[in-house]
Amino acid sequence: xxxxxxSYFGVGIAGGILAGLYGIGGGMVIVPxxxxxxAVQQVSPDVAMHLAVGTSLATISITGISSTWGHVRRGSxxxxxxxxxxxxxxxxxxxxxxxxxxxxxxRLGMLFGIFLLLVALRLVLGxxxxxxxxxxxxxxxxxxxxxxxxxxxxxxxxxxxxxxxWLLRCGASMTQAVGTSSACGLPIAVVGAVTFIITGWGNAxxxxxxxxxxxxxxxxxxxxxSVPSARVGVMLAHRLPSRVLKxxxxxxxxVVGLGFLV
Numbered sequence: 001x002x003x004x005x006x007s008y009f010g011v012g013i014a015g016g017i018l019a020g021l022y023g024i025g026g027g028m029v030i031v032p033x034x035x036x037x038x039a040v041q042q043v044s045p046d047v048a049m050h051l052a053v054g055t056s057l058a059t060i061s062i063t064g065i066s067s068t069w070g071h072v073r074r075g076s077x078x079x080x081x082x083x084x085x086x087x088x089x090x091x092x093x094x095x096x097x098x099x100x101x102x103x104x105x106x107r108l109g110m111l112f113g114i115f116l117l118l119v120a121l122r123l124v125l126g127x128x129x130x131x132x133x134x135x136x137x138x139x140x141x142x143x144x145x146x147x148x149x150x151x152x153x154x155x156x157x158x159x160x161x162x163x164x165x166w167l168l169r170c171g172a173s174m175t176q177a178v179g180t181s182s183a184c185g186l187p188i189a190v191v192g193a194v195t196f197i198i199t200g201w202g203n204a205x206x207x208x209x210x211x212x213x214x215x216x217x218x219x220x221x222x223x224x225x226s227v228p229s230a231r232v233g234v235m236l237a238h239r240l241p242s243r244v245l246k247x248x249x250x251x252x253x254x255v256v257g258l259g260f261l262v
Contacts, residue, residue: 007037008221012059015222016229017236018252027157028116030056030226032256034218035109044205047213049105049112051206053156054196054213059222060158061189066227068182076179078172084138085184088145089159093188095146096153097195112155113260119161120253123246136170148184153192158185 011033018029034052043051071077100108136144144166152159163181172180193214200206200213209217 004041004217005221008218009225011037011218012222012225013229016226017233019226019230019233027056027060027155028253030059030222031112031156032259041207043207046105047203047205049108050100050196050200050213051210051215053100054193054200055215055218056156057153057189057196058193058214058219059226060185061193062223063226064158064182064185064189068186071179071182074179076175077183078176078180081141081167081170082180082183084141085145086187088142089149089184089187090191092146092149093153093191094195096150097192097199099150100154101199109260113257115155116253116257116260120250120257123250149188152188159188160185
């Protein structure tokens with residue numbers, strides 16, 4: 001029992017530090033870390049990936065509140081764009097969970113690995129997103145919300161990886177893009193986590209402590225440790241050159257992504 005809690009605390013610390021260091025939602029770190037922990041705990045491979053993704057979304061739904069509130073207080077959330085994206089985000093989050101439920105654990109893990117490699121490639125190429133000075137129409141925002149919500153829920157991430165480039169393309173400043181993206185991550189995480197709980201409810205292969213596809217002890221351990229450790233990551237981020245941060249993160253994603261594919 002002690003080892004189990006220590007492992008979850010460790011995942012929260014690692015996820016928090018790396019999230020603060022690289023300015024990402026912790027999902028891209030929490031999901032692979034939980035997979036490693038679940039492997040040691042001998043959780044069935046058929047449900048391990050779904051359990052990791054659902055638990056990641058559950059933690060993001062809590063840890064993202066303070067971040068979102070901070071951006072709201074500083075006026076960096078475009079509420080009109082948030083409301084335009086919201087219907088698509090909710091629909092996409094539910095859709096992403098059902099797509100995940102239709103995939104085997106191995107197939108979902110393979111897709112997650114490919115996704116990490118694509119993100120790493122984009123970081124290395126470092127192409128700037130061209131800005132569009134005209135606000136997108138409501139149908140475009142809803143469509144974008146569906147895509148962002150479904151991919152984010154499918155892989156257990158907050159959505160910033162896709163949301164920030166889209167908002168920059170819409171003409172938002174970097175501050176507005178990050179703030180609005182943070183706010184967009186909350187409905188994705190909450191709806192995704194609840195849907196994962198419902199779709200996984202009663203699964204006979206789930207380990208003790210699991211509520212649907214959310215591992216309750218892991219959720220508690222990660223939430224408790226990830227918030228304070230994120231401050232350490234932020235401190236480190238301000239001491240390292242931007243290019244070093246970007247390339248080191250790309251290397252990390254590549255290693256983890258290849259691990260899911262091998």
